[in-house]
Amino acid sequence: MVEITHLDASPDTRVPKASVRAADGTAAAATLGLNFASSEQRGDTLVVRIRPDEWYLLGDGAPAMADGLDLSGFASTVDISHSRTAVRLTGDRAADTLAKLGSADFSDHMTPNGAALGNGIAGVTCDIVRDDQRGVRSYLLLLDGSFITYFLGALHDAASEF
Amino acid sequence: MEFDIGLGPRRAKPAKEPWNELEGGRVDETQTETAARTNAKLLGRPGNPLRRDQKLSSVGQKGGAVGRQPHPSRGALEERETEVGFELPDLLTERRLGNVKAVGGPSEVQFLGHGDEGIEAPQVRQLTHAQIISISPNSLLHPHERIGQTEAMGKNKPPAKYSAVGLLWRGLRKQSWPRVWREPEFKSTYDVVIIGGGVHGLATAYYLASNHGITNVAVVDKQYLGSGGSGRNTAIVRSNYLTPEGVAFYDRSLDLYNSMSNDLNLNVMFSERGHLTLAHTDSALRTMNWRAEVNKLQGINSSVITPAEIKKLTPSLDVSADTRYPILGALYHPPGGTIRHDAVVWGYARGADAYGVDLHQKTEVLDILVEGGSGPEGKGPGGKVTGVRTSKGDIHAPIVVNCTAGWASQLSNMAGVTLPITTHPLQAAVTEPVKTFLPTVVVSGSLHVYVSQTDRGELVFGASVDPVATYNMGGTLEFTEELAGHVLELMPGISKMRLLRQWAGLCDMTPDYSPVMGPTPVDGFYVDVGWGTYGFKAGPVSGEQMAACVANGTTPELIKPFELSRFTEGTLVGEKGAAAVGH
Amino acid sequence: MLLVPCPYCGPMNAADLSYNGESHRRPDPKTCTPEEWRSYLYLRENPSGWLLENWYCSSGCRRHFKIERHTLTGELRAPVLPGRKPGATQGDMK
Numbered sequence: 001m002v003e004i005t006h007l008d009a010s011p012d013t014r015v016p017k018a019s020v021r022a023a024d025g026t027a028a029a030a031t032l033g034l035n036f037a038s039s040e041q042r043g044d045t046l047v048v049r050i051r052p053d054e055w056y057l058l059g060d061g062a063p064a065m066a067d068g069l070d071l072s073g074f075a076s077t078v079d080i081s082h083s084r085t086a087v088r089l090t091g092d093r094a095a096d097t098l099a100k101l102g103s104a105d106f107s108d109h110m111t112p113n114g115a116a117l118g119n120g121i122a123g124v125t126c127d128i129v130r131d132d133q134r135g136v137r138s139y140l141l142l143l144d145g146s147f148i149t150y151f152l153g154a155l156h157d158a159a160s161e162f
Numbered sequence: 163m164e165f166d167i168g169l170g171p172r173r174a175k176p177a178k179e180p181w182n183e184l185e186g187g188r189v190d191e192t193q194t195e196t197a198a199r200t201n202a203k204l205l206g207r208p209g210n211p212l213r214r215d216q217k218l219s220s221v222g223q224k225g226g227a228v229g230r231q232p233h234p235s236r237g238a239l240e241e242r243e244t245e246v247g248f249e250l251p252d253l254l255t256e257r258r259l260g261n262v263k264a265v266g267g268p269s270e271v272q273f274l275g276h277g278d279e280g281i282e283a284p285q286v287r288q289l290t291h292a293q294i295i296s297i298s299p300n301s302l303l304h305p306h307e308r309i310g311q312t313e314a315m316g317k318n319k320p321p322a323k324y325s326a327v328g329l330l331w332r333g334l335r336k337q338s339w340p341r342v343w344r345e346p347e348f349k350s351t352y353d354v355v356i357i358g359g360g361v362h363g364l365a366t367a368y369y370l371a372s373n374h375g376i377t378n379v380a381v382v383d384k385q386y387l388g389s390g391g392s393g394r395n396t397a398i399v400r401s402n403y404l405t406p407e408g409v410a411f412y413d414r415s416l417d418l419y420n421s422m423s424n425d426l427n428l429n430v431m432f433s434e435r436g437h438l439t440l441a442h443t444d445s446a447l448r449t450m451n452w453r454a455e456v457n458k459l460q461g462i463n464s465s466v467i468t469p470a471e472i473k474k475l476t477p478s479l480d481v482s483a484d485t486r487y488p489i490l491g492a493l494y495h496p497p498g499g500t501i502r503h504d505a506v507v508w509g510y511a512r513g514a515d516a517y518g519v520d521l522h523q524k525t526e527v528l529d530i531l532v533e534g535g536s537g538p539e540g541k542g543p544g545g546k547v548t549g550v551r552t553s554k555g556d557i558h559a560p561i562v563v564n565c566t567a568g569w570a571s572q573l574s575n576m577a578g579v580t581l582p583i584t585t586h587p588l589q590a591a592v593t594e595p596v597k598t599f600l601p602t603v604v605v606s607g608s609l610h611v612y613v614s615q616t617d618r619g620e621l622v623f624g625a626s627v628d629p630v631a632t633y634n635m636g637g638t639l640e641f642t643e644e645l646a647g648h649v650l651e652l653m654p655g656i657s658k659m660r661l662l663r664q665w666a667g668l669c670d671m672t673p674d675y676s677p678v679m680g681p682t683p684v685d686g687f688y689v690d691v692g693w694g695t696y697g698f699k700a701g702p703v704s705g706e707q708m709a710a711c712v713a714n715g716t717t718p719e720l721i722k723p724f725e726l727s728r729f730t731e732g733t734l735v736g737e738k739g740a741a742a743v744g745h
Numbered sequence: 746m747l748l749v750p751c752p753y754c755g756p757m758n759a760a761d762l763s764y765n766g767e768s769h770r771r772p773d774p775k776t777c778t779p780e781e782w783r784s785y786l787y788l789r790e791n792p793s794g795w796l797l798e799n800w801y802c803s804s805g806c807r808r809h810f811k812i813e814r815h816t817l818t819g820e821l822r823a824p825v826l827p828g829r830k831p832g833a834t835q836g837d838m839k
Binding site: 569571572575580581582583584585629630631632633634638639640673729730731732 | 746747759760764766767779780783784786787788789790791792793816817818819
């Protein structure tokens, strides 16, 4: 059983999102920290180091956290709440569903809870965060909003087996 | 009293025997004159690079045999004329009497006359076609067969005529057909060496011989003839291109394909079944309309049709509005269709062989010999080609033509010429055979797929090139998955069909998706490469044009825009209608 | 399937990356001739063998990197990030 939720479809589950680009050695990079490809829940904000020089701030506290950063040096923030849309995939077979559509290794060994990665899922470039919900395997997927109708269909197709 | 039957150098086709065109030994004076004129022109043509280099050994050698040995340009027919009518016992008698004389080695057998004409009469007895038919059905057989296996097959011997009568005769006599082309001896000197035994190379050789009388030509291929792109493509031909230049070029190719079965006396199974290019978006539909108008101006049968009309033509297509990529219309091109690609290769090989072109298979070119160039080892711009080094030995030749696909860059690099080419594999697949249900060729640019059904009932699928440049022709799962998905979008009804096999061919992609044809900075080194995903369609016309280019030493107008120099001069050609899918 | 070892993401399916072809040193546009520039733009060695290529990890870390690949066998050698020497790529992930 896999639960697919389009979080941004409802005001109740909507996820504010901010992207922070910060070069090595800047204050923003030092504040956000984390290893590349990992994430951490800080209060009501999920901080993800999705790329070597880019962090995502996801959750209700994201705008405030982005605003509070010291952007001196080569650093910037962008509100991506409306360009990227968030889909949550929860359930024991969530990894199997993703494995059918993507090429990454979604096993616990390679992508434990907290891992972040970029991968093409059903041909759509997605940023994926393993973000287990109360002990149940769960993935937060961020993708370009214009693909969402197709993407949900593809996920539904793939998950219907489980 | 030597004469030609009129199928002289220009458009002489050994295969197109005019059994019914000439009657009862009548020889048309004007035809003889034409032939003589053409020969004169050939021998003294100014600007012919072969003449310039004084290496026209075919003419030079034949010079000593004037009067007996026919000129290579029309040798095929003439020698046949001299020989048909001899039957095996006669031949043995002749040989005993010494009337059979070898000219130029054992491979060239000449008959100096029939027995009763005496040894001293060095005249060639001419028989007309009408006489041939009346004399003996034996004349339908290959000379090779008639003289038995003891003699090596000579140059300029015509291939066995493929006809219903011949088939019946062989059937009744329980005889098989002879080898289609010779396995020639390796010679160290040729006038022209063509690298690549595919449609382009063989067509170039054929038209060099038939249109320009240059027969001292070798075609070398590292594998067997047609082993590259010529045998791997999806065999679709069409001429509904976007630019007037493109239309003119491919329409000429389609013309040649149309008459090919007759020209080459080999059924190439050209199936003019209609070609549908589907439009899934408004912009695609707009381009289709544009293309249709360009085509109509050029006199090409091409029009945009509605989904209802598509459904009528090809019922298996899903033209409903609720698919992911609904079919909004199509460019319908009735003259487009499919052709048997192997037969095209064999037809040209047989035709070229009949003219005396040597086809060397399993002969890999290891190096191209160049003198006086600005690069290392005297190669590169400013140099001059002196020959090629092959796995069987060196060949000296003033002209080398690179007609390869896949290895075009490697071979050109051997001459010190860098090409604007990257090599990508293109994969194709075929299903198990089923009853005929797809009457047209269906192409979808948006879905990156083209489908046609073969005469055997298999569906042949092709796609665009793989994104990563490689010389590896292995198949990938991504291709199969994508292909299946896209084909099922178009034709949901075939979901239970199984793929039999998939394969790949190498495509030489250029920055502007147009070929590279004509001379290079190395004198005597010509290229006919960079055909990307559509070399097969253009095979005949590029062979014809390359032959003209090599024979005359100037680039014909039709291929002028495709010269290599366009990349350094910044005059790229954008033929966006050239490839069906994939750019 | 070609597995391309991205210096950051590790082995990636080539379908998740963008292939940017042969790696050439760009001539200085201020001083080079048009012919040199066009040669840089269009002409390719296209060897059947080892070739230094540009790749872009488009769905992963969005880094450009160079890698040596054998165009016939598909073998790959250690990737190189622009401006760095081979072997010094895994260090600064933090």
